Amino acid sequence: MTKYIGKSVKRLEDKRFITGQGKYTDDIKLNNMAYAYILRSPYANAKVNSIDTDAAKAMDGVAAVFTGADVPESIAGVPCGWQVNFKNGDTMKEPPHPLMVRTKVRHVGDAIAIVIADSKAIAKDASELINVDYDILDAVTDPKAAAQPGAPLVHEDVPNNICFDWEIGNPKDEVEAALASAAHVTELEFVNQRVVPNAIEPRSAIGEYDTAYDRYTLHTSTQNPHLTRLLLCAFVLGLPEHKVRVVGPDVGGGFGSKIFHYTEEALVVYFSKIVGRPIKWTAERSESFLTDAHGRDHVSHAKMGFDADGKMVALQAYTYANMGAYLSTFAPAVPTYLHGTLFQGLYTTPKINVDVTATFTHTNAVDAYRGAGRPEATYLIERLIDLAALEMNMDPAELRMKNFIPAFDGVEKEGYVTQVALQYDSGNYEPVLNRALEMIGYEDFRAKQAAQNNGKLLGIGFSTYIEACGIAPSAVVGALGARAGLFESAQVTVQPTGKVSVYTGSHSHGQGHETTFAQVVADKLGIDIGDIEIIHGDSDRVAFGMGTYGSRSLAVGGSAIVKSIDKVLEKGAKIAAHLLEASPDDLNYEDGKWTVKGTDKSVGFGDVSLTSYVPHNYPEGLEPGLDFSSFYDPTNFTYPFGAHVAIVEIDKETGKVELKRFIAVDDVGNVINPMIVDGQIHGGLAQGIGQALHEGTVYDETGQLINGTYMDYCMPRADDLPSFEIDRTVTPCPHNPLGVKGAGEAGCIGSTPAVVNAVIDALWKAGHKVKDIQMPMTSERVWNAMNAG
Amino acid sequence: MANKISITVNGKMHTAEVEARTLLVDFIREHLSLTGTHIGCDTSSCGACTIHMDGKAIKSCTVLAVQADGSELTTVEGLSKNGELHPMQEGFREEHGLQCGFCTPGMMMAATDLLKRNPSPSEHEIREALEGNFCRCTGYHNIVKSIQYAAGKMNGATA
Ligand code: FES
Ligand code: FES
Numbered sequence: 036m037t038k039y040i041g042k043s044v045k046r047l048e049d050k051r052f053i054t055g056q057g058k059y060t061d062d063i064k065l066n067n068m069a070y071a072y073i074l075r076s077p078y079a080n081a082k083v084n085s086i087d088t089d090a091a092k093a094m095d096g097v098a099a100v101f102t103g104a105d106v107p108e109s110i111a112g113v114p115c116g117w118q119v120n121f122k123n124g125d126t127m128k129e130p131p132h133p134l135m136v137r138t139k140v141r142h143v144g145d146a147i148a149i150v151i152a153d154s155k156a157i158a159k160d161a162s163e164l165i166n167v168d169y170d171i172l173d174a175v176t177d178p179k180a181a182a183q184p185g186a187p188l189v190h191e192d193v194p195n196n197i198c199f200d201w202e203i204g205n206p207k208d209e210v211e212a213a214l215a216s217a218a219h220v221t222e223l224e225f226v227n228q229r230v231v232p233n234a235i236e237p238r239s240a241i242g243e244y245d246t247a248y249d250r251y252t253l254h255t256s257t258q259n260p261h262l263t264r265l266l267l268c269a270f271v272l273g274l275p276e277h278k279v280r281v282v283g284p285d286v287g288g289g290f291g292s293k294i295f296h297y298t299e300e301a302l303v304v305y306f307s308k309i310v311g312r313p314i315k316w317t318a319e320r321s322e323s324f325l326t327d328a329h330g331r332d333h334v335s336h337a338k339m340g341f342d343a344d345g346k347m348v349a350l351q352a353y354t355y356a357n358m359g360a361y362l363s364t365f366a367p368a369v370p371t372y373l374h375g376t377l378f379q380g381l382y383t384t385p386k387i388n389v390d391v392t393a394t395f396t397h398t399n400a401v402d403a404y405r406g407a408g409r410p411e412a413t414y415l416i417e418r419l420i421d422l423a424a425l426e427m428n429m430d431p432a433e434l435r436m437k438n439f440i441p442a443f444d445g446v447e448k449e450g451y452v453t454q455v456a457l458q459y460d461s462g463n464y465e466p467v468l469n470r471a472l473e474m475i476g477y478e479d480f481r482a483k484q485a486a487q488n489n490g491k492l493l494g495i496g497f498s499t500y501i502e503a504c505g506i507a508p509s510a511v512v513g514a515l516g517a518r519a520g521l522f523e524s525a526q527v528t529v530q531p532t533g534k535v536s537v538y539t540g541s542h543s544h545g546q547g548h549e550t551t552f553a554q555v556v557a558d559k560l561g562i563d564i565g566d567i568e569i570i571h572g573d574s575d576r577v578a579f580g581m582g583t584y585g586s587r588s589l590a591v592g593g594s595a596i597v598k599s600i601d602k603v604l605e606k607g608a609k610i611a612a613h614l615l616e617a618s619p620d621d622l623n624y625e626d627g628k629w630t631v632k633g634t635d636k637s638v639g640f641g642d643v644s645l646t647s648y649v650p651h652n653y654p655e656g657l658e659p660g661l662d663f664s665s666f667y668d669p670t671n672f673t674y675p676f677g678a679h680v681a682i683v684e685i686d687k688e689t690g691k692v693e694l695k696r697f698i699a700v701d702d703v704g705n706v707i708n709p710m711i712v713d714g715q716i717h718g719g720l721a722q723g724i725g726q727a728l729h730e731g732t733v734y735d736e737t738g739q740l741i742n743g744t745y746m747d748y749c750m751p752r753a754d755d756l757p758s759f760e761i762d763r764t765v766t767p768c769p770h771n772p773l774g775v776k777g778a779g780e781a782g783c784i785g786s787t788p789a790v791v792n793a794v795i796d797a798l799w800k801a802g803h804k805v806k807d808i809q810m811p812m813t814s815e816r817v818w819n820a821m822n823a824g
Numbered sequence: 825m826a827n828k829i830s831i832t833v834n835g836k837m838h839t840a841e842v843e844a845r846t847l848l849v850d851f852i853r854e855h856l857s858l859t860g861t862h863i864g865c866d867t868s869s870c871g872a873c874t875i876h877m878d879g880k881a882i883k884s885c886t887v888l889a890v891q892a893d894g895s896e897l898t899t900v901e902g903l904s905k906n907g908e909l910h911p912m913q914e915g916f917r918e919e920h921g922l923q924c925g926f927c928t929p930g931m932m933m934a935a936t937d938l939l940k941r942n943p944s945p946s947e948h949e950i951r952e953a954l955e956g957n958f959c960r961c962t963g964y965h966n967i968v969k970s971i972q973y974a975a976g977k978m979n980g981a982t983a
Contacts, residue, residue, distance in 0.1 A: 048925075236924065710920045714962060722963075754948075
C-alpha cells in the first residue's frame with residue numbers, strides 16, 4: 036500500500052527552481068507597474084517635527100510621495116494577533132503600529148515616507164530629497180534595562196516600557212522551598228542574543244487595484260497568505276475580504292520572519308488605488324535587517340535544583356523578553372506560550388516556575404524565528420543541566436538519563452502531564468540519547484579528551500530537547516490569547532478523468548509540500564504521484580488556510596488533506612458499490628480500485644470519478660461530483676524530541692572554536708519523505724549552530740544596529756560547518772492520522788545549547804571553570820574566558 | 825546619459841541602452857526578464873546573483889552593465905542544453921541540494937565554475953569555494969553532496 040510514503044521521492048517542485056523558472060514576488064512584473072522606496076528613520080528615538088517632500092515630488096519620474104499624514108486616521112496600523120494578560124489580569128499594553136510614523140520614530144528603520152516612481156532607482160534618488168526635521172532623544176535597547184525606572188520610554192503611555200508580565204507553573208514559594216532544600220543548585224545568568232532570520236529572498240510586496248472589478252491583489256513573500264488577507268482587510272484597511280486576493284508565490288525562505296503581516300503590504304495595497312498603478316516594493320538587504328522581525332533576545336536568570344542523587348527537584352526561571360518598538364503579529368506568544376510551557380523539557384522535575392517580563396525597546400520588532408520560544412526554553416534548561424553535571428562532577432548523559440520521563444506512547448500509556456500546562460502526546464527519550472552516544476563512540480571519548488595533546492582543547496556538549504509543534508488546537512490557543520484559530524483546511528478535487536487537485540492552506544517556502552503532500556495523496560488513493568497537483572499560496576484558488584509555521588504543515592495541513600481523502604473514498608465506495616451491484620461494506624479499496632471482497636469484480640478510481648461527473652448510472656439520491664473540503668483542528672500539539680551532541684576543538688592560542696562533529700538523533704514521529712526531513716534537520720542545525728558561534732545583532736547605545744549588513748552580520752557559511760551526522764527514532768504521534776510530529780524547527784531548537792555546552796566542557800576539563808560565554812562565541816570571547824584571572 | 829551596450833546572454837545577442845549606473849544584475853532581471861538570477865543583498869556578499877561572464881563566475885550585482893559590454897554571459901537559464909539538465913542541476917535535484925530555491929541558481933553557477941577549475945574537489949575544497957554563496961535553508965550539507973554528484977557524473981562522462 037505504501038508506494039510513496041516513507042520513500043525519499045525526489046522533489047517535484049525542483050525542476051522550476053533549478054532551471055531558473057521559480058517565480059518569487061520580485062520576479063513579477065505587471066503592466067504600468069511603479070516602484071516604491073521607503074525612506075526610513077536613521078534614529079532610534081526622535082520626535083519628527085516636519086517632513087518636506089516637495090522636492091522629491093517634483094522629480095521627473097516620481098508618481099507620488101506619501102507620509103504618515105497621508106494615511107487616514109481611521110487606519111491605525113497593523114494589529115497584533117495574540118493577547119497576553121498581565122499577572123493581575125490587565126490586558127497587555129498594545130500601542131498602535133502605524134503604517135508610517137506621524138510624530139515620533141521608535142526604532143531605526145521606522146517608515147517616514149514612501150516614494151513611488153517609474154523605477155526603483157528614481158524612487159531612491161527622490162527619497163534623498165526628502166527633508167526631515169528630528170529632535171533626537173535617548174534610546175534603550177536592552178529588554179531588562181528598559182524596565183528599570185528612568186529608562187527612556189518607547190511609548191509615553193506604557194510605564195516602565197512593560198508590555199506585560201506573566202508566569203506559569205507551580206507557585207513560586209513552592210519552587211523556592213524546593214530549591215532551598217536541594218542538595219545542589221546550579222544558577223546561571225545569561226543573554227539569549229537577538230538574531231536575524233535572514234531568509235535569502237528579501238521581503239517583497241506588490242499591490243494592485245483593478246478598477247473593472249473593484250478588486251485588489253497583493254503578491255507578497257509570505258508564509259501565510261490567508262491570514263495576511265484577513266488582517267489586511269478586517270483590521271488594517273477595512274476592505275471587504277472577497278474583494279482582495281493575496282498570493283504568496285514562490286517564497287525564498289521564511290524561518291518565521293514571513294509569517295507576520297507587515298506595514299509595507301498594507302502600504303502598497305492602499306496606495307495602488309490612489310496612484311492608479313500597481314506598486315512593487317522589495318527590501319534591500321540592509322532594510323531587511325532593520326525591518327524583518329528578529330528572533331530571541333531574552334535576558335534570563337535561572338536556578339535548577341538537584342537532590343543528592345542528581346534528581347532534579349526544582350527549576351525557577353526569570354526572563355526579560357524584548358518585544359522591540361512595536362508588537363509584531365505573534366510576538367507576545369513567543370516568550371510565553373511557546374516558551375514558558377516548555378520548561379518541563381524531557382525531565383520529571385516536580386516543581387517549575389517561569390516568570391516573564393516583556394518590554395518595549397527602541398529596536399526592531401522581535402517575533403517568532405525558527406523554533407520561536409522553544410529554542411530559548413531549551414537553551415536555558417540544557418545549559419543548566421550540562422553545567423550542573425560539571426559542578427556535581429557527574430556525567431552529563433547519565434544525569435539526563437536519570438531524569439528522563441519514562442516512555443509513554445499516548446495510547447496504552449497516556450500522555451505525560453507537565454507542571455507547565457501541557458500534556459505531551461508520546462515520548463521515548465532514552466533511545467535517542469543512547470543512539471547519539473553510540474554514534475559518537477562516547478565510551479572512548481572521555482579518555483581521548485583527557486589524552487588530547489595537539490594544542491587544542493576538546494569538548495563535548497549535549498542537548499536533549501522537546502518542542503511543541505503541530506500548532507495548534509484552536510480552543511486551547513484561544514484560551515491562551517490567540518486571536519485566530521490554528522486549524523488547517525484542504526480541498527481535494529477529483530477531476531472527471533481521475534486526476535487530483537489538492538488545495539491546501541499550508542504554504543511551502545522550501546519545505547517541499549508539493550512532493551510530501553502528493554506522496555500522502557498518491558498512497559491513500561493508490562494512484563500515480565504524477566496524477567496529483569498540490570496547489571497552495573493563492574487565496575483565489577485555496578478557499579482558506581492558516582499557513583506554515585510551528586512545524587505544522589504535515590501534522591495539521593496533511594491531516595486536513597487526509598480528512599478530505601477519506602470523504603472522497605467514502606463517497607467513491609458508494610458509487611463503486613452501485614456499479615458493482617454490491618454493498619459498500621463488501622468492498623475493499625486497494626491500489627486504486629474497489630474490489631468486491633472474495634471476488635475479482637472491481638472498478639477503478641478513474642471509472643468512479645468519471646461516473647461521479649457523468650452520473651447516468653448512479654446511486655439514487657447521491658450528489659454528483661467528487662470534491663471535498665475539510666477543516667482539521669488538532670486535539671493537541673505534537674511533541675518531537677531528540678538528542679544533539681556537539682564536539683568542538685578550541686585553539687589554545689587564539690580561542691577559535693572549531694565544530695568538529697555534530698550528531699543529531701531526532702524523533703519527529705512518522706516520516707513521509709526521509710530526504711526532506713533530513714534536509715529540514717540540516718537547515719535547522721545550521722541556524723542553531725549559527726547562533727552559538729557566529730550570529731547576533733549589535734545595537735549601540737543610541738539604538739543603531741551596527742551590524743545590519745552581510746559585511747557585518749556573520750552568516751554561517753559552508754566552510755563554517757561540518758557535514759552533519761544524523762539519525763532518528765520513530766515514536767508516532769497518537770492523535771493525528773499520519774502519526775507525524777513535524778520536523779521544521781527541531782534542528783534549530785536542539786543545537787544551540789549543545790555547541791555552547793561543548794565549549795564550556797572543553798574549558799572546564801582544562802581547568803577554566805567558566806559558567807557562561809556570551810553567544811556568538813567568537814575567538815575573542817573564548818580567549819578571554821580562557822585567560823581570565 | 826544612456827549608454828549603448830551589446831551583450832550575449834545564453835547564446836543570444838542583446839543590444840540595449842542603459843544608464844551608466846545600472847548594475848548587470850538589474851539589466852539581466854529588468855531588461856532581459858531573466859529572473860532566475862536573484863538579488864539577496866546589497867553588499868556583494870550572498871552570491872544569489874552569481875552568473876558566468878566570459879566563462880568565469882562573477883557576482884552580477886558587483887559589475888555594471890556597461891562593464892559587461894561585448895562579453896558573453898551564461899545565466900541559470902542557459903545551464904541546461906537541448907532540454908537536458910546540466911549534471912549540476914541534476915545533482916541538486918538528486919541530492920536535495922535546494923529547499924526554497926532562492927540561492928540555488930547562484931550556487932549552481934558558482935559550483936560549475938569550481939568544477940571547471942577543479943574537476944574533483946574534496947569536501948573541504950567545495951566548502952571553501954562556496955564561501956561567497958549563502959544558503960539559509962540547507963545547512964550546505966546537501967549542497968556539498970549535490971556538487972560531488974555533479975563532479976562524479978561529469979568525470980564519468982569524460983572518462
Ligand atoms: S546579490 Fe550579489 S552577492 Fe548578494
Ligand atoms: S535553498 Fe533556500 S537559501 Fe538555499
